[in-house]
Every structure is written in structure tokens, then in C-alpha cells.
Amino acid sequence: MRMALCVARFYEDLADRLEAGARARFAEAGVTDVDRYDVPGAFELPLAARFAAESGRYDGVACLGAVIRGETDHYEWVCQEAARGIQDVQLRSGIPCAFGVLTVDNREQALARAGGDKRDSGRHAAEAVLALAGLRRQLQVP
Numbered sequence: 178m179r180m181a182l183c184v185a186r187f188y189e190d191l192a193d194r195l196e197a198g199a200r201a202r203f204a205e206a207g208v209t210d211v212d213r214y215d216v217p218g219a220f221e222l223p224l225a226a227r228f229a230a231e232s233g234r235y236d237g238v239a240c241l242g243a244v245i246r247g248e249t250d251h252y253e254w255v256c257q258e259a260a261r262g263i264q265d266v267q268l269r270s271g272i273p274c275a276f277g278v279l280t281v282d283n284r285e286q287a288l289a290r291a292g293g294d295k296r297d298s299g300r301h302a303a304e305a306v307l308a309l310a311g312l313r314r315q316l317q318v319p
């Protein structure tokens with residue numbers, strides 16, 4: 178299998194943590210052919226995912242990033258559009274695209290969910306892509 182990572186780099190250290198979790202899960206599954214594509218923020222993830230999915234090169238796409246709430250409602254729009262856009266790409270393309278984007282109130286919550294004491298969302302995103310790519314192969318979806 179060949180996988181793509183689309184990574185929003187708005188918070189570099191969180192992006193690195195999420196990527197490490199995803200790569201570790203892929204490696205456990207024997208998937209070492211993994212390409213990373215960086216975008217500025219989570220709002221750009223759906224288009225990057227579409228580029229990767231429509232390239233025909235990948236069995237799955239894991240979208241990673243972190244959105245931390247600020248003073249305004251900008252957070253809501255970024256999170257909503259990232260989630261909706263990524264879901265739209267996978268449903269239209271038939272290529273599994275995971276939503277590995279943290280949507281949190283503060284940095285502490287983000288760290289806890291990027292391989293900290295709550296969960297590893299990067300790992301979970303890779304797990305989801307592996308599962309759906311496997312299902313796609315099992316059902317011989319073209």
C-alpha cells in the first residue's frame with residue numbers, strides 16, 4: 178500500500194507529533210511508502226486531500242492538523258469546513274481520507290490528544306485509513 182499524509186503546519190510541533198503517530202501505525206502495518214504534503218492550515222486540508230486522492234497514487238490519505246479555539250468564531254468555520262471538506266473528498270473519490278485534525282480549546286488539550294495521555298489522533302487517523310483501504314481492497318472496489 179501507498180499512503181499520503183496531508184499535514185496542516187499551523188502549529189508545527191503538534192503537526193510533528195501527529196505525523197509521528199500516523200507513521201508509527203503505518204510502519205506497524207508494514208506500510209513504509211508514505212508521502213507527506215504540507216499545507217498552511219486545516220482549511221487547506223480538503224483541497225490537498227483531493228489532489229492526493231485524485232492523483233491515483235494512493236490507497237489512502239490521512240489529514241492531520243490542530244485547530245485551537247481563539248477569541249472569535251473563526252475556529253468554528255475552520256473546523257467545520259475541514260471536516261466537511263475531507264469527508265466530501267473521500268465520499269466523492271472513494272479513496273479513504275481520515276480526519277486526524279485536533280479541534281480543541283487550548284494547547285494542553287491538543288498535546289494530550291497528539292500522543293499524550295488522552296489519545297494519539299495521528300495514530301487513529303492512520304488506523305482509519307488502513308481499515309478502509311483494506312475494506313476497499315477486500316470488496317475489489319475499482
Ligand SMILES: Nc1c(NC[C@H](O)[C@H](O)[C@H](O)CO)[nH]c(=O)[nH]c1=O
Nearest residue numbers: 185187217218219220242243244245
Ligand atoms: N487558527 C488556525 C488555523 N487558521 C488558518 C486556516 O486554516 C487557513 O490556513 C487560513 O484561513 C487561510 O486559508 N489553521 C489551523 O490549522 N489551526 C488553527 O488553529
Ligand SMILES: CC(=O)[C@@H](O)COP(=O)(O)O
Nearest residue numbers: 245246247248249251252
Ligand atoms: C482557530 C483560529 O482561527 C483561531 O486561532 C483564530 O483566533 P481568533 O479567533 O482569536 O482570531
